[in-house]
Amino acid sequence: MLSRNKKKGLLAGRRALSSQNKQKVLKPLRARQLIRRFHVLLKNKTQLTKRLEKIWKCKIESDPARYIKEHNPDLFERFEQARIHTLETLLVNKPPPSTVINTNSFQLDRICEELGRIEGEIEKRGGLEVYQAASVQGQSSQRGGDSSKKLVEWLKDLGYNKDNAVALEIGCLNSRNLVSTCGLFSKVVKIDLHSQEPDILEQDFMERPLPKSAAEQFDLISCSLVVNFVPDPHLRGQMMHRITQFLKPHSQKPYLFFVLPLPCIVNSRYFDENRLSELMGALGFKCIRHYQSHKLAYYLYQWERRVSEKLNFPKKELHKGTKRNNFCIVMS
Ligand SMILES: C[S@@+](CC[C@H](N)C(=O)[O-])C[C@H]1O[C@@H](n2cnc3c(N)ncnc32)[C@H](O)[C@@H]1O
Structure with a gap:
């Protein structure tokens, strides 16, 4: 020793x-x-x-x-x-x-x-602090970052105006990003595996206690560039499924803001836009806004409260090619 x-x-x-x-x-x-x-x-x-x-x-x-x-x-x-x-x-x-x-x-x-x-x-x-600092920098507005800009633009466009709306941001690097400062939410709970600020709760979403009542659920969940960070395809599926349990069933259709790096959608051997849309449909999500920048794919979903009984999304080759990545979300 x-x-x-x-x-x-x-x-x-x-x-x-x-x-x-x-x-x-x-x-x-x-x-x-x-x-x-x-x-x-x-x-x-x-x-x-x-x-x-x-x-x-x-x-x-x-x-x-x-x-x-x-x-x-x-x-x-x-x-x-x-x-x-x-x-x-x-x-x-x-x-x-x-x-x-x-x-x-x-x-x-x-x-x-x-x-x-x-x-x-x-x-x-x-x-990991340096990794997070690099990610924050990638988010910084000088570089056109902060994906929640897109979310707020969409919500304003939809005329979102709900009293006492509460949001959960999973994987939050900056407590002053637009979702927190836009004024559309009375409270934004911010969590991250490695909190960098006192306002961000250090918590693994997969370990967050399940809500016992609607008071512990949310009108909107933001999950931007987090699922691709989860290293295991099954855990990614579990994360997507778990998100539904944190959405307010009685809210006027709660929202999920979801962002993935574009290559997950356009260049994976096991995943693509159709697969995402089938998977989200099975979880009860309906896509109401969608945008692709040259690096990211953004989605705004409304949850319709119908999670299918049968969730069968194994890892399956959808596209051939040696230059493709292996991104995948598995649910079964
Ligand atoms: C690439 S950063 C994205 C940050 C930001 N949401 C954005 O859009 O730029 C991914 C973040 O997700 C966090 N994360 C990954 N898995 C998580 C989990 N299970 N619970 C909470 N945070 C998680 C990581 O700690 C990391 O800070």
Whole structure:
């Protein structure tokens, strides 16, 4: 095992390295590269954690490192060695590769090493805070961002004017974005996995307690660029289904504002506009506004309160082609 003192020293180094990476303003290309790389790292981490759960027949609630440490100190040492080696050797100024690894054949020691490498790279690139800062920057109005601009434009166009309307924003990076400041809602509950502001509740939507009454439900839910962030296609389906449970059934048809990166819709092997529309239809959503920019696909749905009994949307190849991505939402 690494000695405590050594670890302390490295941890101190880790902090120093991280703060070196925290640039205030990233160049747009660099921000995009970083966002893409974090997506890959988080996706790989989820897949490896699942492999671990399968092998150990357990449920790892949050941090795989903590679980490995508690259950197998030898494997944790391998994890730590890989993490520290990555911290010490990774060159972050080179454009990152974006390879999603195939974890199916990995044995335990390889899984733990790979998890250590991922953790090291996340730290070396400045941690999730830097990923979020890059995303906020992508949102900033100078870059034409803040997808909720589209939402507010649509709601105003629809003459939305409901007394005491409450909204939930899932995956909120900025408490002053337009959905919060437009004045159409008496309250906007903002949540994120990694809150950056006191006004944003740090919460996993998948763990948010289910509403016990209409008072805990919402007239509108905004879920912009979140589902693509969820690394597993089944979890994405569960997230879409769970959203329906947070919409007010007695509201005059509550809304869902939904945004995906355009390649999820136009360049996936397993997903496209038709599939999205079938899936949303089965969940009881009717699309009332739709817009595509050159990077994003925006949708405004109204929920009609009819979730189909049979939700059967497996992963199925819809389009052939080696240059396609693997984005998919699975529901069954
Ligand atoms: C790419 S950012 C998008 C932020 C913003 N909504 C936008 O449109 O630019 C995705 C955010 O979703 C958050 N997120 C992903 N899964 C989540 C979950 N299960 N619960 C809450 N937030 C989640 C992440 O922490 C991240 O900050």
